[in-house]
Each structure stands twice: as structure tokens, then as C-alpha cells.
Amino acid sequence: MNGESVVVFVVDDDPRVREALSDLLSSMGLRVVVFGAARDFLDYEKPDAPACLVLDLELPDISGLELQRELAANGPPIVFITGHGDVRSSVRAMKAGAIEFLSKPFGDEELLRAIEAAVALDRAARQKRSELVELQRHYDLLTPREREVLPFVVSGFLNKQTAAGLGTSEITIGVHRGQIMRKMAARSLAELVRMADKFGVAKPE
Amino acid sequence: MRPTGWQKTFEKANVSEEHFRMLVDTIPALVWSARPDGSAEFLNQRWLDYTGLSAEQALGWGWTAAIHPEDRHALIDYWRSILASGQPGEFEAQMRRFDGEYRWFLFRGMPLRDATGAIVKWCGTNADIDDRKRAEIDLRRVLDSIPGLVATNTPTGETELVNRQMAQYFGRTLEELKGWRTLDAVHPDDLPFVVSTIEAWMRSPGATSPFEFDLRLRRDDGIYRWFHLRALPERKPDGSVVRWYHLLTDIEERRRAEEAIRASELDLRLTVNSIPALVNILTASGEIEFTNQPLLDYFGRTLEELRGWAGSDVIHPDDLPAVMAAWKHSVETGSPFDLQHRLRRADGLYRWFHGRILPLRDQDDRIMRWYSVLTDIDDLKHAEEKARHSEAFLIEAQRLSRTGGWMHDLASGTVVTWPEGSSEMLHVYGAEPGEDTSSPEFWFNRIHPEDRQRVLETFTRCEVEKTEYRADYRIVLPDGTVKHQHSVGHPILNGAGELVQFVGTAMDTTEQWRADEALRQTQSRLAQAAQIATVAELSASIAHEVNQPLAAVVANAHACLRWLSAEPPNLAKAVESAERIVRDGKDAGDVVRRIRALFSRAETERVALNVNELIGEVVHLLEREVAKRHVSVATHFARDLPPVIGDRVQLQQLALNLLLNAIESMDSVLDRPRTIDIHSKRRSGNAALIEIRDSGAGLQDPDRAFEAFFSTKENGMGMGLAICRSIIEEHNGELWASSSEGSGTTFSFTLPLQTGTAP
Secondary structure, eight states, X not given: OOSSOOEEEEEOSOHHHHHHHHHHHHHTTOEEEEESSHHHHHHSOOOSSOEEEEEESOOSSXXXXXXXXXXXXXXXXXXXXXXXXXXXXXXXXXHTTOSEEEESSOOHHHHHHHHHHHHHHXXXXXXXXXXXXXXXXXXXXXXXXXXXXXXXXXXXXXXXXXXXXXXXXXXXXXXXXHHXXXXXXXXXXHHHHHHXXXXXXOOOO | OOOHHHHHHHHHTTOOHHHHHHHHHHSSSEEXXXXXXXXXXXXXXXXXXXXXXXXXXXXXTGGGGGBOHHHHHHHHHHHHHHHHHTOOEEEEEEEXXXXXXXXXXXXXXXXXXXXXXXXXXXXEEEXXXXXXXXXXXXXXXHHHHSSSEEXXXXXXXXXXXXXXXXXXXXXXXXXXXXXXXXXXXXXXXXXXXXXXHHHHHHTSTTOOSOEEEEEEEEOTTSOEEEEEEEXXXXXXXXXXXXXXXXXXXXXXXXXXXXXXXXXXXXXXXXXXXXXXXXXXXXXXXXXXXXXXXXXXXXXXXXXXXXXXXXXXXXXOTTTHHHHHHHHHHHHHHOOOEEEEEEEEOTTSOEEEEXXXXXXXXXXXXXXXXXXXXXXXXXXXXXXXXXXXXXXXXXXXXXXXXXXXXXXXXXXTTEEEEESTTTOHHHHHTTOOTTOOOOSHHHHHHHBOHHHHHHHHHHHHHHHHHTOOEXXXXXXXXXXXXXXXXXXXXXXXXXXXXXXXXXXXXXXXXXXXXXXXXXXXXXXXXXXXXXXXXXXXXXXXXXXXXXXXXXXXXXXXXXXXXXXXXXXXXXXXXXXXXXXXXXXXXXXXXXXXXXXHHHHOXXXXXXXXXXHHHHHHHHHHHTHHHHHHTTEEEEEEEOTTOOOEEEOHXXXXXXXXXXXXHHHHHTTTOOSSOEEEEEEEEEETTTEEEEEEEXXXXXXXXXXXXXXXXXXXXXXXXXXXXXXXXXXXXXXXXXXXXXXXXXSXXXXXXXXXXXXXXXX
16 A cells, blocks of 8 residues: 555444454555445545445445446445345456456455456546546636637647638637646647547547 | 236227237337336337346346446436326436437327326337437537537527526526516617617618627626627528527627726827827828827927927927938938927927937838827926036136045944045045945055044044034145145934035145145245344335444544643543443443344244343434434333243333334324333233233224235335234234324234243
8 A cells, every 4th residue: 555545435234244344454464444324435525535435235224236337437336245145246346347256255365356357446536537627627727619629629630620620711710729738737749639538529520 | 928918908998918918019119108106018029129137137127137227217207207296297318229329319208097086107219219318419519619608499489499508697597588678788888879779680670690789797706707709690581580599708808908998098099198298100102190189389380280290399399300301310220319409489489309219010011100298397407407517616626726625424433525536536545446435444555644533533523413524634645746635524314303415525725725834935935024124115215224323432432542642641531432332332332232142143043031121222213313313212111011922022022012012103293292012911811911902093903914915004014013913922912003083003912921930
């Protein structure tokens, strides 16, 4: 684990399991927050840190799979644990994007590997999310005209072609292009294209 | 002798005595004279010659020696009577000839009187009438030999001659009959007819032919008998009747026979008309000669209409060819006709008849007539059909139901099977053809030795009490086959209320018994299957139960290791982890023990069990399931409940099933708490009563819930409650459900308490 403060959330209705996992993960040097029910987890104010969710499949209020569906992309990567070893549930969980599906009882290495993978994924996701936030901040600086020009630029149109498409002069387009490069903090056209790709800029019609 | 009397007489007559004597002796007749006292004075030579007696022998009363002894007394009496009367007389008597032969003579005597009228002597002759007399006797013999009453009458009606039969019949002598009018003896009913017939005949004089008629005449004893009178007149040349000859022939017997024949003919006609059959007589060629009334009524035709009628238009078209062929065959071969066929009644309805036609032959064996009798067998036919059907049905029903009929006659001590000869009894009990099955021993000996005594006792008791007999038992056939029987018998009492016999049936229940056995086995297998199904259903829960503490144990163990291997080792933490390992490991062990108790397939054993404990364990096992489904379970156990007797595993399964059922029944309950209340209490009758009440939707049909494959659950096998019931039944307990829709169901069951624990 790196120095970044990783949080592992555990949701299990069995207090013995909660206790044991809390102890085990603590012994691994991980920050652990345990919940007896899904609702408690949802209500919890989560810290801005790479995290993963160790989730029991069978919960009294909202089942593990329901919680997974509810969280969707907004939640941390999920490591399912189950006492049933139910194949159908595990397939559904994995299809819905679960990192791992562990049958109780499981070993500490198994759990640790799954948590690391989940945390890594979360870290990447967090990275991607922060890049997008940055891009959005730059994008917000563009004027409406510059936002019109951007798709042409990243699609490799010449200024003359863009000017014809938008009904303006080639010189004006050149000015917009310079403004876009500056405001977006792109060092090259190639970088701008990558940014636009990440951000999801639509191709000109 | 000195005929001084004669002398005087002839002296007076101027005839010499000598002359007179010569004269008298020459007369070709027997002449005599007698004194007034009747003694013979004189007998002529011819008299003496005839009798062969001397004058000395014959004179006086010596002459009587010549008279036939048969006639002697009568003659002497008669002679004395005329001597006394002084009147002439005559008498017929037989007189012995010198050679000993008797001949008939007519004795005639006349008195000779003097001037004063005093009888001086009697003179007489004996005329030989033998020829006439014999002819007369012959005639009488002839007449007497005639088998009838014979009489001759004068034209004025005076009887002249009758034969002995006549005299005997009327009980009168000839003398009495003379001058007797026979009409007196005619039956009053016949008299007018007789008189008118005679008068009619009288009005036709000149008829020479006899007239005849029948009449009744009264016999001496007052009884009337029938006679045939044949009367023939003898006429003079001028046609006037001289004499009537009558012959009365006794025809009483014939008359009676005729009467009888007439009566029997009438009878026959009445009989023929009254017999419930259609009778007709056909000529040799097949033409109708006679029919009885029923036949005419049936066809609604007159005899005239039927003459020359072939009858083919009333025979059912389907039967016509067969009837024609049979009749043709009979006519050709002279063999009787015998066939059943249908005939159309006047109203158009066809009925079945049994037709029989027999030929009547003459001495030469030629057919003279055909006698045809058609018997209406329609009802019989239907009844027969019915009977045949019902018998066939009975036999078939017996065969199909493997039921045999029996009748045990107590008076004769015999057993009869029914229907005779085809009884399923014989088949089921393996009787050999021809084997004597009439003794009760045959049947009782077939009974399995273990059952025999019991069945015999039952039968004897029913015999004494005159009650319905009912017994289930096994029979062993000679080849060792064992069959199960269900036998019932109904007592038949006579008018005096005495038991006469048992009539009953015995059903072979072997198949049923096997099916029951198979069902029991299947049920037990199903119970196992369902147990397995329950296991599968529960496996998730169970796995969870086990895995949960295991997961905790493993995690704790890893944590413990990590605390120990840390730099520096965190011993306090490691101890905490280790303590949790111990705790959770024990938990896991408990779970495993409970599951093993639940699913170990130990043989059914009956042990004393604390039912509260047992249910408590199951509740504990279901804790997770209960929590998951937000059900709260409350137990209300009677603390002083004595142990019940039962099989731990089965009863656990029972409780598990009922609790799972209760839990599942509340899945749809959202508007009220999901609760299960378990009560245990002691119930009268030395049993424990356990009630499991849920707050679920309730059952629509609590009774049906226990049927196998009945389920209100979409994926349920419907076995749970059926198994519960079979478990409870095996424990001699009861299981029932009461429910009211919307307010939950209570499943209750009882289990017998251990004996000896009664207070």
C-alpha cells in the first residue's frame, strides 16, 4: 500500500464477521469502516480517498446486488463476500462490475489482493475523474464560438475548411484556435485531441 | 178201488161205468178226479202210464210224489186254495215221467156239484205244455240275457212281458209290472219330452220304423239312470198295432263319458283360450283350421281372416328368413318346428315368441295336422337378457373387483359360493376344479395360521350376536401364495328371528394392500426426497450458518498472525483475535452439531424427548431465516411438560417444515408485524399440544393443505404438510390447521406423552 490513506468499507450483518474483518484489515494497516446494513453505508459521509467496498451478498434490508445496482459508477469498486457460494448471484455480481467474489471463509491474501485491485481501480477512476474535472474547468473558459470551433480543430480540419463550415474568415478561426489552445492549456494539437477525446467532444456535423 | 161215486154219476148219465172208464182211458190226455177233500179218486190209464205209478201208489195223495219237488208245495197250496174257494183253477207244474224226466203240465181242475150245489167231486186234466213252456223259458232266458230292459206292451199300454233286468231295475215282479205305467219312473225333467215324443209318434200312424230317444228312469233305489229307448211296434196287416216291443239300454256310462267329453271339450276350449299362448291348428298343408282367442286378439283378426293366411306379414322382417327356413324344413321332414322369433301385435308392436309346431300323425305316419303353440316370451326374454346381463355383470364385477360371494348356511353347516360355479371365491381361494368346498373347514383352513384364530372368534361372535361380520385376514394357498382378504357377511334371520345363514362377499385386497404398502414406502421415500429438497432449499442458509462463523474464524486467525508478525508484535491485539477465534469456532461447532442432528439418517427410534427443547433447537436453526424475513418468533412453552415419545430427527423435520411454512406464508405481509407464536401445553388425554400460529395470509382450505402436491407456493412441491401429517400419524398424534383468511393460520399437533408420566 502506498502512503495515500485508503479506506475499506465493510458491510456485513454478522457482527462476528464484521469484527474479524475489521481486525484483519486493521492488522494490514488499512483504514476500515464497518456497517451492519446497506442503508447505514449509503447514509455515511465518505471521505475523499481511494476506497473499496467489501460487501456481504445477503443483507437483511437491501441485498448486496441491489446496493451494487444503486451505487453504479458512483460507488467504490466492490468485493463481494458470501456464505452461500451461489453461482448465479456471483455471475450477476461480476457482470455488474464486481472486482471479486469471495466465498466465506476466505484467506487474508485473497482478500488483500482483491482489495488492492479494487483500490487500484478506484485510484485510477479517481485520477480520471480529477482529470475530467480539470478539463471541464478549462472548457468552461471557452466562449460559445470557441466551443463551436473546437470539434473542427480536434477533427483535423484546416482553418480554411472550418471557416467555410462555420461561415467566417480563415483569420478569425486562427484567432479562435490560438485562444482554445491557450485556455485548454494544450501544448500541442495532439494533446488537445486527447483531451477532447477524454471529455467526449462531439464530431462536427 | 171202487169207484162208487163215478158209478152213480154215470148211472145217472146212463153211461156204464165200464164204458166211461174205457172212454176216459182212451182220451189222449191225463185225466183225473178227486174227492172234495182233494185226494185222488181216479187217475186214468194214461196218467198212470205217464208217471209209471200204480193206481194204488197214486190214489189218495200219492200223486204228489210225481210232482217236481220245486213245484210240489206250490201246487198243493194252490190246490187247497181252489178246493176251499170251489172255483176252477189251473196251475203249471212239472211232473215226473215214468222214465224220470220231468215235463211241464198245465193242471186244470173243476168242481162237480150236485143238485144242491154241493161239490161232490173235482175233475181235472193235466195237459202237456212242456214244449210251449220250454220255448217260453228259452225266450225268457234270451230276454234275460239281453243287456237291456225289455218289455212288451199291449197297445193300451199294459205290460205283457218284462225281462229280469227290468224287474230288477224297477224292483217289481212281473205281476206288479203288469198294468204299471212305466211313465211313473221317467225323470220329471224328461217327462214332457217323453210324452211329446210319444204323442208325436202316435200322430203319425203307419210308421214301422222304431222310434228312439234317451230318457232317465228311476231305479228301485231312487237313482235315475240314462236309458236309450228303442220301441218297435208289431202291426196287423191292417196297420193297427198289436204289441209294442221296448228295449231300454242303459247308457248312463256312455252318457257320462259323453258328458265328460263335452265337459273336457269345453274345458279344453276354455283352457286353450285361457292359456297365455297363441294356439292354432293347421292342416297338413299348413292352412289354419283353428285358433284360440288369444291368437285372434293378438293379431286383431277373425278366424275367417286368418284362413289361408301365411302369417308372414306379422313376422319381424329380421326373423322372417329363419322362420321360413325352419317351417319349410319342418314341412319337408315332418320334424317339429322350434324357434324364437318376433310377431307384430295388432297395435304394431313386436314381441318375442317361442314358436313350437308339432305334427299329428295318423296310423300310417302321415301328417294330418300341425299343432302350433306360440308362447309370449317377450318379458322372459327381456328378463333373461337382464338376468344374463346382471349375472354377467356380477361375474365380471366379481372378477374385476376380485370379490367373491359366499353363503354360509348354519343349519347344514355348509358353504356355497355364488354365483354358482363362477364365483371369484373359488378362483381366489385356489380351489381345484371339483374340489369339495362346501365345508366351512375348507375356507377357514385357508386362513393364515396367524389370523385364523382371530377370524374364527370374530365369526363365532357374529354368529352369537347375529351381527354383521367383517374381517380382514390373509389366506395361504396350497402353493404358498399369500393373499389379503376383506370379508363381510350379512346375517339372515328367519321369521322366528333365528340366524339361518350369513350371506357375504370376500374381496381380494392383496393388490390394494400392496399398493398401500408401496404407498407407504413411496411416502417414506418422498419424505426423504422432500427432506433432501428441504436440504437443498436450506443449504444456502445452512452453508451460511456454517460459513459465517468460519469466515470470522479464518479472518481472526489471519489477523492474529499479522498482529504477532508485526514489528513489534502487537500481542494484545493478537490475544483479542485469538479469543474471537475460540468463540466463533465454538459457534461453528454448534451449527454443525445441530445440522448433523437434523440430517443424520438414523433409523426411526422412539425416545423420550423434551418437545420444548426440540422446537427451541429448530427455532435457533432458523434464526437467520427469521431475521432475514423480518419475522419475530415468540415461544410460550409449558415448563412442566413431560417428555413425549418420538423420533428426534422426524419431529425436528416436522417443526422445521411447519416453521418454514409459517415464515413463507408471511412473505406477502407488509401491513402488520410478521409474527410466529409457538405454544406448547399439556392436553387432556395425556398428550402434548403444540401450536404454531403465524400472522400470514391464512389458508383458504386448511384441510386440503395436508394433501400431497397441494401447494400455495409457486415453486412448492406441495409435499411439506403431507409429510408432516405422515410423521405425526406415525407418532400416533394428530395434526390439523385452522385458519381464517387474512388473520393467519394455526398449525396444531399433538404427541402422546411418555407413559407413566401421567400425574
